[in-house]
Amino acid sequence: MKITPQTLYQILNSRFGSLDWWPMDKEYHTKKGSDQRFEVIVGAILTQNTAWSNVEKAIFSLKSQKVLDIDSISKVGIKKLQKLIKSSGFFNQKAERLKNLTLYFKQNYQGDLDHFFEKDINAIRTELLSLNGIGPETADSIILYAGNLPIFVVDAYTKRICERLPMDTKISYEEIQSYFEKELEKSYSKDELVKIYNNLHAMIVILGKNYCKKSPKCKGCPLNKYCNYYKNSNQ
DNA sequence: GTCCAGGGCCGTT
DNA sequence: AACGGCCATGGA
Numbered sequence: 128m129k130i131t132p133q134t135l136y137q138i139l140n141s142r143f144g145s146l147d148w149w150p151m152d153k154e155y156h157t158k159k160g161s162d163q164r165f166e167v168i169v170g171a172i173l174t175q176n177t178a179w180s181n182v183e184k185a186i187f188s189l190k191s192q193k194v195l196d197i198d199s200i201s202k203v204g205i206k207k208l209q210k211l212i213k214s215s216g217f218f219n220q221k222a223e224r225l226k227n228l229t230l231y232f233k234q235n236y237q238g239d240l241d242h243f244f245e246k247d248i249n250a251i252r253t254e255l256l257s258l259n260g261i262g263p264e265t266a267d268s269i270i271l272y273a274g275n276l277p278i279f280v281v282d283a284y285t286k287r288i289c290e291r292l293p294m295d296t297k298i299s300y301e302e303i304q305s306y307f308e309k310e311l312e313k314s315y316s317k318d319e320l321v322k323i324y325n326n327l328h329a330m331i332v333i334l335g336k337n338y339c340k341k342s343p344k345c346k347g348c349p350l351n352k353y354c355n356y357y358k359n360s361n362q
Numbered sequence: 363g364t365c366c367a368g369g370g371c372c373g374t375t
Numbered sequence: 376a377a378c379g380g381c382c383a384t385g386g387a
Binding site: 171174175176177178179180181182216217220224259260261262263264265268280282283284285328331332335336340341342 | 367
């Protein structure tokens, strides 16, 4: 029996509930739109192939030195920026990526991110992908979690979980993404989709961290009765 | 000490 | 188009 994205959503949702994701502190919610968006964007860059706990330290450092906004990052020295984000790893390239991106927003949108997200999704995505250091997952995370626009984020967890489950998914990023979106659009209205994509990706990350690890911990996984890998491994 | 994490780029086949 | 090496820290 195949598993559809809709079924996957329902199984995970009945276990994990609604997560309304992007891990941030309380103070974050008091910020105005553009600064909130920017904080998510910085997190999306810093978390590339990196544990979130290491990203949190970096964001805290940036915040404590008051360089967590477009203007400050564009002005701060590259060496200081590298030092502040050191804990997030790959700090040389990530510092450069933040500088580039910030400069881009400043030059093209006067630092107004609300304006940046007013275009249609494809235009935003193409623009993000043209920037150095922003690939598909980072672009889509930014669109979904900073832009609050409907796009499904595919990551290493999503690919791994899809491979282990009996699903009709191909291997490439765009194929998995369009399959999930096509299916979920059948079951949910346009207004609901942002929430659904937000929550589904969040739940997939939780599942990937706690159960469907590279070396899997199948005990207690809500997908056990559907999973090829679980059956084959006979745990 | 070894493995791994919410990728992406670049050079080689 | 697909693959491998590389980037780097901190926690398990």
